[in-house]
Amino acid sequence: MYQKAVTSLVLGIMSIFLPLAGLITGIIGIVMANAFLRSEEEEKESGRHFATAGKICSIIGICIQVSVLLMLAAGFYLFGFFHS
Numbered sequence: 001m002y003q004k005a006v007t008s009l010v011l012g013i014m015s016i017f018l019p020l021a022g023l024i025t026g027i028i029g030i031v032m033a034n035a036f037l038r039s040e041e042e043e044k045e046s047g048r049h050f051a052t053a054g055k056i057c058s059i060i061g062i063c064i065q066v067s068v069l070l071m072l073a074a075g076f077y078l079f080g081f082f083h084s
Contacts, residue, residue, distance in 0.1 A: 005036045012026065015062060033055035
């Protein structure tokens with residue numbers, strides 16, 4: 001079965017929409033997709049498209065989450081929410 005491929009797709013989609021936790025789900029999604037793609041080459045399983053889509057969604061989700069974290073850090077730094 002291709003449960004790892006579907007799991008990577010679900011985690012990749014979740015990484016796009018979950019704030020801050022999406023970083024963790026994105027990393028796990030990439031790991032699951034890579035694990036499936038390695039095992040798929042040996043066993044000729046179907047589901048390569050799910051794994052590829054999961055990997056792409058995970059990468060997009062990680063990029064979104066990192067950019068949000070950088071914008072938050074820049075906002076705290078530039079606008080000085082912590083007055084001294």
